[in-house]
Amino acid sequence: MKRIVITGTTRGLGQALAQELESRGHLVAGCGTSAQGASQVDVGDFAQVQRWAEHVLDDWQAPPDLLINSAGITTDPDPLWAQDPEALARVLRINVAGVQHAIRAFVPAMLDRGSGVIVNISSDWGRTGAPMVGPYCASKWAVEGLSRCLALELPSGLAAVSLDPGTINTDMLRFTFGPGAEEFPTPESWRGKAADFVLGLGPEHNGQALTLS
Numbered sequence: 001m002k003r004i005v006i007t008g009t010t011r012g013l014g015q016a017l018a019q020e021l022e023s024r025g026h027l028v029a030g031c032g033t034s035a036q037g038a039s040q041v042d043v044g045d046f047a048q049v050q051r052w053a054e055h056v057l058d059d060w061q062a063p064p065d066l067l068i069n070s071a072g073i074t075t076d077p078d079p080l081w082a083q084d085p086e087a088l089a090r091v092l093r094i095n096v097a098g099v100q101h102a103i104r105a106f107v108p109a110m111l112d113r114g115s116g117v118i119v120n121i122s123s124d125w126g127r128t129g130a131p132m133v134g135p136y137c138a139s140k141w142a143v144e145g146l147s148r149c150l151a152l153e154l155p156s157g158l159a160a161v162s163l164d165p166g167t168i169n170t171d172m173l174r175f176t177f178g179p180g181a182e183e184f185p186t187p188e189s190w191r192g193k194a195a196d197f198v199l200g201l202g203p204e205h206n207g208q209a210l211t212l213s
């Protein structure tokens, strides 16, 4: 049984993965802005993430074996010159600062124990470019960069990876692709292979930019 923290578990990929891992007997702590109680967390606000981490670590009396940063948002599709600067700032606060907030809140306990894997959910668009999604692309390139740096900072025994989860028909994809999202697999059909994949990660994967295909 592993202890697994996942951000963004109220919908989409985070929710599907959490459900799959729980069904396999793992202990999962998830969060989201629309979650209830102590799990109601805006990852863009470090004080909230810190409070949640204290709650989880106190409850478990142990650090997570896996920390999966999945919470994310995008902006309205527009060319970069038409993007609202506040929308760009919001994407960076949640998709980039949110990842660092969870790392800051949970990784020290993982370091104390000397083991654990951090999985930062990235995107194909964190490794390529695409029109109309500049702020989102920029945020995922930043996630790739943060992941590489963290990997270089961690001692042996721990690992940090970025993970492109594939293209899955979630709220985010429907918002970005419109009806075209229907062509892609559902989170329910994705969750089994995603769980196998993250459970198979270990120190030997440190620093890798991985893709779930």
Ligand SMILES: NC(=O)c1ccc[n+]([C@@H]2O[C@H](COP(=O)([O-])OP(=O)(O)OC[C@H]3O[C@@H](n4cnc5c(N)ncnc54)[C@H](OP(=O)(O)O)[C@@H]3O)[C@@H](O)[C@H]2O)c1
Binding pocket: 007, 008, 009, 010, 011, 012, 013, 014, 015, 031, 032, 033, 034, 035, 041, 042, 043, 044, 069, 070, 071, 072, 073, 094, 121, 122, 123, 124, 164, 165, 166, 167, 168, 169, 170, 171, 172, 173
């Ligand atoms: N779907 C795809 O094809 C695809 C492809 C590549 C990468 N990704 C990445 O996969 C991850 C999950 O995406 P998804 O498709 O599952 O999106 P989604 O269906 O829109 O779900 C996003 C999740 O993130 C949470 N979230 C958003 N803002 C948050 C905040 N400030 N604090 C805490 N939680 C927050 C949402 O919860 P609340 O609404 O409750 O806050 C929700 O649970 C994202 O990082 C996304 O960039 C997805």
